Amino acid sequence: MSAAFKPYRRARDMGTPASESERIVTLTIDGEEVSVPEGTTVLRAAAEAGINIPKLCATDSQQPFGSCRLCLVEIEGAKGMPASCTTEVREGMHVQTQNKRLADVRRNVMELYISDHPLDCLTCPTNGDCELQDMAGAVGLREVRYGYEGANHFDAEKDTSNPYFTFDPTKCIVCSRCVRACDEVQGTFALTIDGRGFASKVAASQDQPFLDSECVSCGACVQACPTATLTENSLIEMGQPEHYVVTTCAYCGVGCSFRAEMKGSEVVKMIPNKDGHANHGHSCVKGRFAFGYATHKERITKPMIRETIHEPWREVSWEEAISFTAAKFKSIQEKYGKGAVGGITSSRCTNEETYLVQKLVRAAFGNNNVDTCARVCHSPTGYGLKATLGESAGTQAFDSVMKADVIMVIGANPPDAHPVFASQMKQRLREGAKLIVVDPRATDLVRSPHIEADYHLALKPGTNVAIINALAHVVLSEGLEDKEFIEQRCDTEAYQDWREFILDPKNAPEAVEAETGVPAENVRGAARLYASAPNGAIYYGLGVSEHAQGSTMVMGIANLAMATGNLGREGVGVNPLRGQNNVQGSCDMGSFPHELPGYRHVSDPAVRALFDQEWGVTVQPEPGFRIPNMFDAAVAGEFKGLYVQGEDVAQSDPDTHHVTAALSSLECMVVQDLFLNETAKFAHVFLPGSSFLEKNGTFTNAERRISPVRKVMEPLAGYEDWEVTQLLSNALGYPMSYSHPREIMDEIARLTPTFTGVSYEKLDKLGSIQWPCNDHAVEGTPTMHIDEFVRGKGLFRVTPYVPTDERTTPMYPLLLTTGRILSQYNVGAQTRRTANVSWHDEDVLEIHPHDAEQRGIQTGDWVGLKSRAGETVLRAVITERVMPGVVYTTFHHPESGANVVTTDNSDWATNCPEYKVTAVQAHKVTKLSEWQQNFETFTEEQLEFLRQARAGAEELG
Amino acid sequence: MDVRKLVRMANQIAANLDYGPNKEQVVYATADHLRRFWSPSMLQLIVEHYRSGDAELSDLASRAVARLAEEQQNVA
């Protein structure tokens, strides 16, 4: 058994949250002297001294509630028996936790609970792991005098509407831990205790089934429940786990740490790790519940090859698949030149895998044609932050938000796309931090329980830069800038240029009001609020980067933060919220065509020399192709071979017609993935990938936190992904001989100044590390740019507003913008193969009532959505979340074809596609679009080719 | 590769870098951007296109490409 495998034990519960105070208080508990921070409860102080006071309603993820009366203690000089969970420690206090009197009271309390609790422990799903059972044992309950004949709740109906957990009210002790979990931890406020006294019970929303309620299925209540009332269905089916392994969620850029709780090689539960530095024991529906895709029957576990995409697949051995690929790539390079092949890596891959793919391209292919899907999401972040602050990464740790006074969220929807961070942000907002939302849509954050944005700047899509310049204009023209910070920390000349530019009256909020659609006084109010906050923090997402001026906008954000002195300490900063789990990592690992690991340009001879020496090759000094360039070159017949690891460009990239034309013109496309995804339908070689449960490696989240991914089961297809890349490299004649990803990380550390201190040993010891981690910061760097910027002086960059070419016209009078929802992840290849489809089984088109009425469209109608790039058909949902003139959809399902409509417009600096703005027309239709009909036929044909491969293998086998 | 796309990209780069009275600076920055982010084959294509007397490149983009063309000549 690997050292990462730990025997299963419920994580220790300290009863109440830790106190942050630095003052230490000393008291005695059962004669034992104990020193704890001021503000600690007696219950927790005892737990820290190893004394377990019985408890039921208290748990360390929530504020104490004091309802069960089980945790009573006696305190010298105090009257009666106070509840230890609600009593704070005092200097010199003498506490007694056990004596006859206390034992009697506790036994009475338990007796009452148990008299209304079914006694089917032996067949109960949480048997052996139940706090109620534990407490009955702890207090020595031996008889129940009230009998079970009295009034009880034994007939209450189970609620099995949620696909992942069951609510069995017969077992409820009304401790309200679930209600508080939903309020305090998750921030959804979906649960209440309905009724009073004996009649009181837990209810979801208006006493609805969980699935129909406001519940977002985060599972916090299930985790908090001390009984079998709220229980994971997987636990009901499989029984208790026997060991666990700590690993990292493979979905979003929050990068939650989890305990994969296992039974043999099967996952029983994914439980968010309390010691997880990014999530502190919380998670969302995806990470906690949506792991079933890993063992889904559509997983492909045998390598397959074919000569053309119009013939059936053939299942072959790994050796044959690899040598077939190597031969094809070699002959393509001989015929069309070294630059005719390339590779695409994914933010869903580990750091080690991505590193290896770019090494394969640079060392074995001998060119720089490597790119990653970050191209289509956050490449402007890399460019913009490097240009201004000197490092292509967010500046803070997530926890920093707890010190922010004003939070500005631009083009991001954290409750849907970064749910666990959103919960933390909402905690801070409920504590009173102010909120500014800059977004064309009224996202959930604008108004949610106990939270209301102070300003919602509902700008027209495509006018970000005009808004950020207007905000800066208010700051400078009203003298709200932080002069001292600017003088000490920033480049003066650049500041003067920028200042002069921003103060131009054409950047005033009043001057841009018509363009942006945002009332000038709101812009002024928001700017004043942000600039005058002791700590102002900016969080942004793809609504910033996926524009023709994505890079400009990122620089504009950095400018605003510098001008107001909101950088270099906790509570402030510029924080890109990364979409997929390893966007940060895949960028760090040198998967851009112009940069080696650590964001160093390939034209730098000193950097190249380092790699030349380590790798024993000559790295090319000029940039290679970006993804869209690869497609353009493919259509032109100059690019013929592509290796795609873990990415689905045919679905996720814009202008589907162009992408599929490019893919169809390749002579050899290799797809390494879990499923026959949309891209694989155009492939000649399919190499089965391994899920995050089947491999070792690391992911780096949005706060630069490197966290370990650990193998909990053997790869279904026999190899971890990095091993497959290594096989291919060897077959191409460039030898690689790693025996474990730790060796790959050691190589990364040798070559990358921000990673020199990173190793698997240190990760095991610290749990996670935020880079830079080196001799200057041995344990990593939570907050960047503290005394000076990475580039030295902060560089203000002039950010002229250049309106996008993508404008509405009489033919295309609406603007389409795209986004994500909570239960689905990116192209949905994983989440569509889980019960998460219960919440989102198709992509729909949101349209404002006014636009809908003009077109005679009603909710549920089929609507044709047409742009200059193509046409698709979606079902309409009429809503005021979008403003008039704007329509919105998601792209989680391939058949909806959102990207058939998006165009090849892109960010000027990085070619990040302009997903957020497409001029379209919408009209009522009765049948699917031509593209969709062709898509159906093509998909059917490709699935038939797959069936034939399997049938062929069975015949032979 | 479709050179019209490259022209559009080059124009977009120049437009975004265009600020202030010093146009030489804008031309310099545009040329630098192309050099740092475009593959040699793309640069080659746009230079050839420029040499063939293109009219679609904006003034600033065209001056930037002219620089690249000059550099190529000096190397050759």
Ligand code: SF4
């Ligand atoms: S699953 Fe999450 S959102 Fe749903 S009721 Fe429980 S805590 Fe609330």
Ligand code: SF4
């Ligand atoms: S469902 Fe569980 S957590 Fe909620 S009140 Fe009942 S026993 Fe407590």
Ligand code: SF4
């Ligand atoms: S999807 Fe994101 S927020 Fe949800 S559990 Fe995974 S890392 Fe955490």
Ligand code: FES
């Ligand atoms: S644990 Fe203290 S009152 Fe319930």
